[in-house]
Amino acid sequence: MEKTTAYAMHELTKESRMGARGSEAAREVRIIDLSDFDQRKHEIADQLWQAATDIGFFQVTGHGIPLDDINAAFANAERFFALPESDKARHPLSRNAGWEYRAQIRPSTGKPDHKESYQITLPRMNGLWPDDNTLPGFCAEVMKFERQCWAVGMQLLSCFALKLGFPEDFFTRAHEPSRETYQSTLRMLHYFAITGEVDGPWRAGAHTDFDCLTLLFQRDGQGGLQVCPGKEMEDQVWTPITPLEGVITCNIGDMLMRWSDDKLPSNFHRVANPLPGVSVPARYSLAFFCQANEDVIIEGPEKKYPPISAQDYLAQRISANFSGKY
Numbered sequence: 001m002e003k004t005t006a007y008a009m010h011e012l013t014k015e016s017r018m019g020a021r022g023s024e025a026a027r028e029v030r031i032i033d034l035s036d037f038d039q040r041k042h043e044i045a046d047q048l049w050q051a052a053t054d055i056g057f058f059q060v061t062g063h064g065i066p067l068d069d070i071n072a073a074f075a076n077a078e079r080f081f082a083l084p085e086s087d088k089a090r091h092p093l094s095r096n097a098g099w100e101y102r103a104q105i106r107p108s109t110g111k112p113d114h115k116e117s118y119q120i121t122l123p124r125m126n127g128l129w130p131d132d133n134t135l136p137g138f139c140a141e142v143m144k145f146e147r148q149c150w151a152v153g154m155q156l157l158s159c160f161a162l163k164l165g166f167p168e169d170f171f172t173r174a175h176e177p178s179r180e181t182y183q184s185t186l187r188m189l190h191y192f193a194i195t196g197e198v199d200g201p202w203r204a205g206a207h208t209d210f211d212c213l214t215l216l217f218q219r220d221g222q223g224g225l226q227v228c229p230g231k232e233m234e235d236q237v238w239t240p241i242t243p244l245e246g247v248i249t250c251n252i253g254d255m256l257m258r259w260s261d262d263k264l265p266s267n268f269h270r271v272a273n274p275l276p277g278v279s280v281p282a283r284y285s286l287a288f289f290c291q292a293n294e295d296v297i298i299e300g301p302e303k304k305y306p307p308i309s310a311q312d313y314l315a316q317r318i319s320a321n322f323s324g325k326y
C-alpha cells in the first residue's frame with residue numbers, strides 16, 4: 001500500500017511542475033486511418049504503437065462513428081449545459097458521475113478550471129439523468145454515443161494488447177460494460193467564454209489523464225487543446241491541436257502507462273487560457289475515458305509496479321482533483 005501511495009504522489013508531483021504558460025511549437029500530429037480494421041489490424045497496430053511511443057498522442061479517422069452522431073452528442077451537451085442551474089444541481093457529481101461547476105482543481109494550477117462538466121459512468125447514473133420531460137431523448141442518445149466511443153476505444157486497446165503480448169481481447173474484458181464494476185466515463189465539457197481579460201483563468205490546467213486511453217472530440221472553431229509529450233515535459237513546449245471535423249484525438253493515460261510498464265507514455269495536455277486581452281467564445285468538448293473495471297488488477301507484463309486494483313487507482317486520482325467527490 002505504501003508503494004501505491006508513493007506512485008500516485010509521483011504523478012501529482014509531476015503535474016504540479018506543469019503550471020507555467022511555456023511556449024508553443026508545431027509538432028507532428030499523426031492521423032491513423034482505422035477503416036477496414038479487421039483486415040488491417042496488424043498494420044494499424046504498428047502505426048498506433050509507433051505514434052504512441054514516439055509522440056504519446058495521435059488522431060484517428062475511419063473509426064465508424066457517423067458525423068451526425070458526433071454532432072448530436074455535441075447538441076445534447078449544449079442542451080444539458082443550457083438548463084437552469086437549479087436543474088443541473090439536481091445531478092451532483094460523485095465518483096465520476098454527474099454535474100460539477102468549477103469544482104476541478106488541477107495540481108498544476110491549484111485553481112479551479114474555468115468550466116463545468118457532466119460525466120456519465122453508466123452503473124452510477126441512478127437519479128443523475130435529466131428526465132425525458134426536461135430533455136427529451138437525451139438519455140437514450142447519450143447512452144448510444146457512450147457505447148460507440150467504447151467500441152472505438154476497445155479497438156485501439158486491442159492493438160496495444162497485441163503489441164504488449166496480452167491476449168487481443170485482454171483490455172476489452174477489463175472494460176466489460178455489462179458489469180456493475182464498469183467505470184469508463186463519457187464526459188461533456190463546457191468552457192465559459194472569456195472576454196478580453198488580462199490574466200484570464202485556465203480553462204483546464206495541464207494534466208495527464210487517469211485512465212488507459214482517452215478519446216477527445218473538439219468542434220470546429222472551438223479549439224484550445226494543447227499537448228506536450230510526457231518525455232518532453234521539461235521543455236514545456238505546447239502544441240495546439242486544431243479541431244478537425246470527425247477526427248478523434250487520442251492520448252494514453254496513466255493507467256495504461258503503468259500497465260505497460262511505462263512503454264506507453266501518458267502525455268500532458270491542457271486547454272489554455274487566451275493571451276491577455278484576447279476574447280474567446282464558449283467551448284464544448286467531449287471526452288471518453290477508457291477506465292478498467294473497478295475489480296481489475298493492473299499489473300504489467302514485466303511487473304515493474306506492484307499490482308493495484310483499478311478502483312484504488314482511480315480513487316486516489318479523483319480525490320486529488322475533486323475534494324470530497326469520491
Ligand SMILES: O=C(O)CCC(=O)C(=O)O
Nearest residue numbers: 189204209225271285287
Ligand atoms: O476539453 C478538452 O479539450 C480536454 C479535456 C480534458 O483533457 C479532460 O477532461 O481530461
Ligand SMILES: [Fe+2]
Nearest residue numbers: 207208209269
Ligand atoms: Fe485530459
